[in-house]
Amino acid sequence: MLQKKKSKLLKRLRSGLSKSRTNLSYQIKNVFQREKITDEVWDDLEAILIGADIGMDATLAIVDDLKKQIKTEHIFDPGELKEFLKKELIKELNTCPNKINPSNLGDISIILMVGVNGTGKTTSIGKLAAQLRGEGKSVTLVAADTFRAAAIEQLQKWAERSGSNFIKHQRGADAAAVVFDAIQSLRAKGSGVNIVDTAGRLHTYVNLMEELKKIKRVTLREADGIPVLTLLVIDATTGQNGIVQAKAFHEALGLDGLILTKLDGTAKGGIAIAIQQQLGVPITMIGFGEEIDDMGPFKAEDFVEALLD
Amino acid sequence: MFQSLSDRLQNIFSKLKGHGKLSPSDVDEAMREIRLALLEADVNFKVVKNFVNKIKERAVGAEVLESLTPSQQVIKIVNEEMTALLGSTESKLLYASQPPTVVMLVGLQGSGKTTATAKLAHLARNQGKHPLLIAADIYRPAAIDQLIALGEENNLPVYHMDEKPEKIVETGLKEATKRALDVVIVDTAGRLHIDENMMDELVRLKKLARPHQILLVVDSMTGQDAVNLAKSFQDKLDFDGIILTKLDGDARGGAALSIREVTGRPIKFISLGEKINSLEVFHPDRMASRILGMGDVLTLIEKAQAASDSQQAEELERKIRKSEFTFEDFLSQMRQLKKMGPISQIIKMLPGMPSASGMKNLNVSDKDMVRIEAIIESMTPEERIKPAIIKGSRRERIAKGSGTSVRDVNQLLAQFNQTKKMMKKMLGMSKKMGRKGTFPF
Ligand SMILES: Nc1nc2c(ncn2[C@@H]2O[C@H](COP(=O)(O)OP(=O)(O)OP(=O)(O)O)[C@@H](O)[C@H]2O)c(=O)[nH]1
Ligand SMILES: Nc1nc2c(ncn2[C@@H]2O[C@H](COP(=O)(O)OP(=O)(O)OP(=O)(O)O)[C@@H](O)[C@H]2O)c(=O)[nH]1
């Protein structure tokens, strides 16, 4: 089953790319097929990295580093340069190890899903729930987005699809109260995973971030030792604002990991590299579609492959 | 990280003494900074390249205006070009001569279509129209419930049925005619531009609904990929305009420029929140300054230019210097600021503001402005000129007169004194830096 999932992921990532033979992917081939490493090669490499949303800071750091390294490594061929760059990026991405993540959860735990509007929190919860159910865990989806129209109904559908339990209050109810109830019931059961859906919010709203802090406070207090994972959901199409977002959520809540969604499109999700570099928060999972099994663990090799392919 | 472009340019040109023509080497250095700023704002790198070349052509040899510094001159050129590129006219919702006017919203997943459907209907209703919403997203869990809920909350009729999107739209349109509803807004499912089956569905919907307007809904946080998605949607659907969403955040929104450049389609509306009334007409000039991250430095440059000849500015400067700045001046300044738009948005446009941390300390809302105005209006002319005389009983009277509390009045007085001090300090600074006539902001 895992094998099947992985091949589906690569297929998805590739098919996205092949359908969009844009100038960009054409250009990438060109760069690494040149004869010599010229200034032009460096310029184009820069363009590739920027085009993947890695951002100026990270791009310049990578290119500078590469320029130094190829001297000591005696690399003269753009093809070799590509392999070297891949290796470096993978190494870099792997320096941020996943401590606990959704694939090695204990018997009892709580996951808080947070992020700006429309990134894919609710959908990712549904997919994650299905995976955990597949591992035989008891899963409860907690409808703490009491704000958005039909957010509760949406999560309920995912609970049905994934065979999870479901806890909700009325629309407009206090989100922390739903979380509170759900933890009491988890403790009574003694095992299982609560996955908490929170309303999408832009990090610039002080009051909404305070509400989220309160949810986390209540969770930690009531969890009383039960592991709590806070995951930020980032849309792969996001540009440089992703860093600001991640910083704000990290400062407010302390993040344990990132879920990078919508990698089935043509966006490369390079912003996640910048976030991981700057905040030291690992990318734990990726989403690549709207179906229930369109999610997998983050693999640096596959990600970098897709980024430079 | 986001050192503002105006600061950077200021650095470059600080070496340049006096005025005269901009030399190629000055311009080259400035262009590097502009390129960086645009990339950080998520403008697509190819679009940046074209744009910078265009600016360069115009800037080399340009005369620096007497009232501007060289860096302000370059910013002015950049801003003019960008505003022109973003579209120099404001677009309104156009209604068909033969009702119903049909509008179809399309776009990637989660960009804000469903919310925008309700907002657009709300806008149309405020213009005296009778809208119908059609729920044609049968894929996303509870998408129809979402539109129904939005309809109920806001008293907007929603058409839905358990059928294929084609059938839903077809019957929905008949329903609109039957009920004499004159504006129809179709909410479609989010989809990837490379999903051929789903894109074909939109082509079929376009064919049978013959919408007067197809609007592409784009998240303002979108990065470099904006060009790919916009081009694909254009190739398939030839959409008419763009709605840019989530601009209530602090994304610089360079995607707007990228999309304009590759599709030539106008940005019609911007969305600034989750509430029903948060859809606004797009202003190219405001967007340009936001992308450049210089906020209304630009407006201030313009105003400074206009005001530098006028006595008003000199008078104000003199007053600040002599600490004669009064509540009258405060009020007139505030009213001028208000003309520029909602205060919360203006604050975001000010340089250095587009950072989450900066926003935390600033809690000025339009409501606050109304309150402040009421308080000042309840002061006697003498009190306005000599705030020092506003003591105990006067404070109580003013609070009563303005429907506020003594605490509010105290707060304003404290704020006023602080502002006065700050203005004086800033005036001193701008004098030292050799700028003349600029506003003390
Ligand atoms: N193509 C694609 N679409 C996705 C993916 N993940 C989520 N989506 C879609 O993105 C849209 C938004 O997803 P939601 O799960 O509702 O996002 P959310 O973050 O919960 O949104 P709010 O609660 O409104 O902030 C839906 O149409 C999802 O089907 C993904 O990996 N790929
Ligand atoms: N802050 C903010 N949130 C917005 C804005 N526009 C939409 N949203 C939110 O973004 C999320 C997604 O909006 P939807 O209207 O569901 O997006 P959609 O394009 O219909 O999504 P799909 O149907 O899943 O493709 C919701 O949480 C909305 O409340 C905006 O201008 N500002």
Ligand SMILES: [Mg+2]
């Ligand atoms: Mg949600």
Ligand SMILES: [Mg+2]
């Ligand atoms: Mg929708």
